[in-house]
Amino acid sequence: MGGSMERARALPFIRGGGRMTTAELAERYLMQTGRRLPVTFVRGQGCLVYDESGKEYLDLVAGIAVNLLGHAHPDVAAALSAQARSLIHTSNLYFTQPQVELAKRLVELSFPSRVFLCNSGAEANEAAIKLARKWGTRNRDGAFEIITALGSFHGRTLATVTAGGQHKYSDPFEPLPGGFVHVPFNDIDAVKAATTPKTVAVMLEPVMGEIGVIPPAPGYLEAVRKWCDEQNLLLILDEVQTGMGRTGKWFAHQHHSLTPDVMTLAKGLGGGVPIGACLASPRADVFEPGDHGSTFGGNPLACTAALAVLNVIERDGLIGHAAEMGELLRASLEAIPSKSTRGIGLMQAVEFEEPRAKAIQQACLDAGLVVNAVDDHSIRLVPPLVITAAQIDRAGAILREAVG
Numbered sequence: 023m024g025g026s027m028e029r030a031r032a033l034p035f036i037r038g039g040g041r042m043t044t045a046e047l048a049e050r051y052l053m054q055t056g057r058r059l060p061v062t063f064v065r066g067q068g069c070l071v072y073d074e075s076g077k078e079y080l081d082l083v084a085g086i087a088v089n090l091l092g093h094a095h096p097d098v099a100a101a102l103s104a105q106a107r108s109l110i111h112t113s114n115l116y117f118t119q120p121q122v123e124l125a126k127r128l129v130e131l132s133f134p135s136r137v138f139l140c141n142s143g144a145e146a147n148e149a150a151i152k153l154a155r156k157w158g159t160r161n162r163d164g165a166f167e168i169i170t171a172l173g174s175f176h177g178r179t180l181a182t183v184t185a186g187g188q189h190k191y192s193d194p195f196e197p198l199p200g201g202f203v204h205v206p207f208n209d210i211d212a213v214k215a216a217t218t219p220k221t222v223a224v225m226l227e228p229v230m231g232e233i234g235v236i237p238p239a240p241g242y243l244e245a246v247r248k249w250c251d252e253q254n255l256l257l258i259l260d261e262v263q264t265g266m267g268r269t270g271k272w273f274a275h276q277h278h279s280l281t282p283d284v285m286t287l288a289k290g291l292g293g294g295v296p297i298g299a300c301l302a303s304p305r306a307d308v309f310e311p312g313d314h315g316s317t318f319g320g321n322p323l324a325c326t327a328a329l330a331v332l333n334v335i336e337r338d339g340l341i342g343h344a345a346e347m348g349e350l351l352r353a354s355l356e357a358i359p360s361k362s363t364r365g366i367g368l369m370q371a372v373e374f375e376e377p378r379a380k381a382i383q384q385a386c387l388d389a390g391l392v393v394n395a396v397d398d399h400s401i402r403l404v405p406p407l408v409i410t411a412a413q414i415d416r417a418g419a420i421l422r423e424a425v426g
């Protein structure tokens with residue numbers, strides 16, 4: 023038995039005399055950490071992606087709210103190519119010009135702060151959590167507990183999976199790190215009741231994404247901000263999914279009259295190139311040399327990609343366009359028989375009474391439309407900001423047909 027297994031391992035491409043498919047190779051060689059839909063994408067252009075057979079799909083998932091400029095954007099490709107021929111990586115033992123330029127641009131777009139650059143949303147949140155703990159040591163008698171929302175999603179590292187209040191993601195990994203308290207989203211009284219002398223921060227997604235696009239109730243984020251001010255707590259906003267224009271503002275909190283103390287970004291920031299950022303206001307910016315770091319974080323290649331993304335968003339007026347296209351997308355979803363539609367800008371979801379979301383997702387895929395079933399009942403749509411009205415019409419027609 024061992025022998026045939028050894029032989030199979032040595033001959034990965036041979037199966038019954040034929041070539042293994044990408045899916046078969048993935049099953050053999052990739053850890054099975056998640057389920058994949060039965061499609062292999064090989065290239066993309068704007069909001070379109072193509073599979074191995076050349077079939078075209080309209081992509082309303084955009085790498086899970088990542089590809090703000092769609093696929094293969096010429097400005098990002100040109101910037102990456104030029105930077106790759108010049109300087110890809112140096113580590114953070116030295117200064118690099120794209121990194122400081124990106125940090126400056128992010129601060130100018132958001133609120134007075136300084137930036138830590140990393141490689142993903144989870145890492146950005148990990149930085150925020152460490153920052154809050156150090157701030158608590160200095161400013162609140164060693165307070166360390168962070169209040170987060172039940173059902174939130176902050177990443178898959180041990181701390182961030184514990185921060186997100188979803189047991190299915192955290193329970194297999196017990197014992198989990200302490201210091202997180204979960205309360206229902208959109209319930210300011212629950213935040214107040216959970217606050218103790220041990221509390222150091224409240225950490226929220228301004229619109230809950232992964233659980234199915236749940237916007238904040240009117241006044242909720244403002245009430246949390248006020249409570250944090252009164253109680254001397256930090257407000258951490260995880261804008262990993264909502265940031266960089268997706269909601270029709272650069273950052274979702276800009277729809278409200280508040281600024282956070284700490285904000286995290288990733289996803290859309292690099293237009294598909296992995297990058298994350300944690301911004302801290304002067305009040306929260308307590309990291310000192312040696313406190314935190316990342317070998318790859320903020321390397322010239324990733325920062326150049328992010329700068330190209332920011333330039334195109336500004337040059338092409340994509341924030342306003344996202345708001346406008348968001349309205350169209352919302353109207354098109356409202357025309358579909360469903361339990362509810364919800365969202366803001368180009369971050370929308372439609373929920374069905376029956377557990378049909380996975381079947382609808384597959385029917386859409388068959389018909390050339392990529393959408394994301396976040397659970398059995400809800401479909402999430404987070405297309406590139408460059409989507410057009412005609413593409414929204416086409417997506418709406420396919421989705422309506424799939425819903426039946």
Ligand SMILES: Cc1ncc(COP(=O)(O)O)c(C=O)c1O
Pocket residue numbers: 086141142143144145147175176177178227231232260261262263264288289
């Ligand atoms: C709000 C939010 N925070 C954090 C993360 C984690 O980001 P990453 O997968 O880049 O670690 C996600 C990913 O879906 C997210 O939606």
